[in-house]
Amino acid sequence: MTELDKKTGLYIHFPFCVRKCNYCAFLSFSADEGVRREYAGALMREIELAGRSFSGQISTIYLGGGTPSVMDVSLLSLIIKKVRQCFDVAPDAEITNEANPGTLGIKDRVVRAKLTAYKYMGINRLSMGVQSMDNDRLHMLGRIHTAENVVRDFDIARELGFDNINLDLIFSVPGESTEDALDDAKKIIALGPEHISCYSLQLEEGTPFYEMAERGEITEVADEEDRGTYHRICGLLRSSGYEHYEISNFAREGRRSRHNSLYWNMDDYIGLGLGASGFTRGVRYRNTSDLSTYLAYYGGQDADGAEWTTERPLDEIHENTDFDNISEAVFTGLRRTEGITYEEALAAYGMSPQKDAAEQFWKIFRDAEDEAKRFADQGLLIIDDAGLRLTEEGIDISNSIMSLFV
Numbered sequence: 001m002t003e004l005d006k007k008t009g010l011y012i013h014f015p016f017c018v019r020k021c022n023y024c025a026f027l028s029f030s031a032d033e034g035v036r037r038e039y040a041g042a043l044m045r046e047i048e049l050a051g052r053s054f055s056g057q058i059s060t061i062y063l064g065g066g067t068p069s070v071m072d073v074s075l076l077s078l079i080i081k082k083v084r085q086c087f088d089v090a091p092d093a094e095i096t097n098e099a100n101p102g103t104l105g106i107k108d109r110v111v112r113a114k115l116t117a118y119k120y121m122g123i124n125r126l127s128m129g130v131q132s133m134d135n136d137r138l139h140m141l142g143r144i145h146t147a148e149n150v151v152r153d154f155d156i157a158r159e160l161g162f163d164n165i166n167l168d169l170i171f172s173v174p175g176e177s178t179e180d181a182l183d184d185a186k187k188i189i190a191l192g193p194e195h196i197s198c199y200s201l202q203l204e205e206g207t208p209f210y211e212m213a214e215r216g217e218i219t220e221v222a223d224e225e226d227r228g229t230y231h232r233i234c235g236l237l238r239s240s241g242y243e244h245y246e247i248s249n250f251a252r253e254g255r256r257s258r259h260n261s262l263y264w265n266m267d268d269y270i271g272l273g274l275g276a277s278g279f280t281r282g283v284r285y286r287n288t289s290d291l292s293t294y295l296a297y298y299g300g301q302d303a304d305g306a307e308w309t310t311e312r313p314l315d316e317i318h319e320n321t322d323f324d325n326i327s328e329a330v331f332t333g334l335r336r337t338e339g340i341t342y343e344e345a346l347a348a349y350g351m352s353p354q355k356d357a358a359e360q361f362w363k364i365f366r367d368a369e370d371e372a373k374r375f376a377d378q379g380l381l382i383i384d385d386a387g388l389r390l391t392e393e394g395i396d397i398s399n400s401i402m403s404l405f406v
């Protein structure tokens with residue numbers, strides 16, 4: 001039995017989508033109701049087994065995908081019930097469901113019924129994959145919804161009392177200008193969500209967009225323009241009252257994503273479901289991404305007496321060394337606007353608070369120090385007595401800066 005961190009998250013993956021978006025490289029696919037039902041059964045078995053392996057409280061639950069909102073509400077309700085039976089879920093747990101417009105229902109009354117059911121299940125945060133408020137761009141992205149669906153679903157969610165809603169925005173879509181992206185951002189801000197996530201579109205290998213770019217049918221937005229759009233969106237969101245707290249994330253006061261913050265703070269999280277990743281007590285793992293293997297294992301074995309051991313089907317498992325822990329702490333900590341303190345980094349390394357924390361930190365990262373100072377001289381990184389953080393310009397080359405600490 002593994003003792004959990006005080007703050008531990010639970011991520012549950014639902015790999016199903018109505019159809020694949022043109023830019024999507026996530027583990028998702030369409031499946032009929034029978035497969036979704038079978039998956040729910042296997043998932044509940046995995047929840048049972050995992051529940052027996054941990055003691056401690058769950059502070060956040062994140063139902064992600066894919067699109068969890070394509071799941072039948074009765075199945076989703078059974079899954080959440082199972083989580084509550086098998087884990088000690090904190091009474092004030094943040095419970096997020098990714099609820100994509102277009103999957104909540106065609107008719108208003110269906111959307112209302114589905115969202116009401118979510119409320120009854122204890123879901124208290126919605127994350128909607130809006131991506132754009134322009135119907136032509138939504139069509140090009142391969143999204144199944146319209147801007148009108150977004151407004152309708154959002155309004156119904158508000159009517160029902162959801163007071164913690166995230167909306168996702170994608171920018172740098174081929175053919176989209178900075179002004180177009182700002183227009184999308186303004187329309188999203190006008191809805192008044194508590195949280196907005198903004199991502200620059202990446203042409204990932206294996207996606208229809210990637211192939212279209214290879215054939216010369218679409219052109220990737222140039223890096224300089226992409227960065228320019230990003231900074232304009234950051235400025236707009238900040239001037240609209242959103243705190244820029246992570247490279248891609250903005251929140252109203254007190255509305256940061258508690259679940260995603262666990263990732264950037266190196267807290268524990270358990271990942272359940274197909275292809276889900278987890279990090280508990282210094283061990284990183286990723287579940288199998290092969291559906292038949294997953295269904296055969298969790299759908300087939302007798303739960304009585306079984307354990308959630310390393311024998312379960314995993315694509316990866318890795319026990320972090322102290323250096324892995326500090327390296328990941330710096331890497332993920334630099335994603336946060338406040339950056340990482342030397343104390344936090346050293347704690348990840350297993351060291352107790354030190355008077356000369358900065359000195360100890362740079363002793364561990366001796367090889368990175370000169371280069372880091374060069375970035376600081378160029379105004380891309382701030383290094384002070386407490387720790388280090390990226391400047392807004394530094395975010396543009398965040399990977400190069402972060403990779404110094406790997």
Ligand code: SF4
Pocket residue numbers: 016017019020021024025026028065066067100129
């Ligand atoms: S809805 Fe999300 S997970 Fe599903 S195909 Fe589109 S981008 Fe991928």
